[in-house]
Amino acid sequence: ELPPTEAWPELWVTVRDFPAAQSLLDDFLQSSADRPPDWVCPACGERIEGQFSQCWRCGGERPQNL
Numbered sequence: 001e002l003p004p005t006e007a008w009p010e011l012w013v014t015v016r017d018f019p020a021a022q023s024l025l026d027d028f029l030q031s032s033a034d035r036p037p038d039w040v041c042p043a044c045g046e047r048i049e050g051q052f053s054q055c056w057r058c059g060g061e062r063p064q065n066l
Contacts, residue, residue: 039063 013021036050043060053062 011021038050039048039062040046041048041055041058041060042063044055044058046055046057048055048062054060
């Protein structure tokens with residue numbers, strides 16, 4: 001029953017480990033920006049996030065041209 005803002009994960013690092021932690025975080029954020037674009041299922045018209053290759057609603061496959 002906690003609000004999400006009270007239960008978000010936190011990462012604590014020492015000053016000595018901060019540069020390595022920042023580098024890991026930067027790499028993760030960059031990889032998130034490189035994900036494929038969202039697509040629309042040709043079978044049912046549902047909008048699907050880019051990392052998925054199959055429609056969650058009807059099971060339709062991502063078009064090959066995306």
